[in-house]
Amino acid sequence: MSRIDIELRNQARTAELAAALAPQLRAGDLIILTGGLGAGKTTFTQSLAVHLNVRGRVSSPTFIIAREHPPAGDGPGLVHVDAYRLEDAAELDDLDLDSEQHEVVTVVEWGAGVAESLADDHLEITLTRPDSADPESGQREAVLQGFGDSWAPRLARVKEAMK
Structure with missing residues (x-):
């Protein structure tokens, strides 16, 4: 497992993280997003x-x-999933996401404990708002944990881009 921790001072910095991560993604990647309500x-x-x-x-x-969001150019499409109302991995499996997963980047919000079955090789991103942060500031902390051999070099490039 590879891990990086990044402080996001505001929403612009959150957008910078997305910009740094996007070039590292490829069709078939699974991202599991975790965080409380309003975490971003x-x-x-x-x-x-x-x-x-x-x-x-x-x-x-x-x-x-x-x-599903098809690609506007040559890159992969995006499938955006909200697993909040799903009770278990079987309900996620009923969505048949794996049929096109190799063609898209799949992002699953609230997916911890449910979406890992879609791919052993995946990225988990946890977003939290520090207790001391003004809720309107957009300040967050991001923990990116890559599971699988491909993530160590990709996360190193994300970390470098975020300096």
């Missing part, structure tokens, strides 16, 4: 979608559970 999971995904150059407006998929 959807905001991060919106920025990531911009830098992946996908079509469609990214919004919280809470009520439709999964939304």
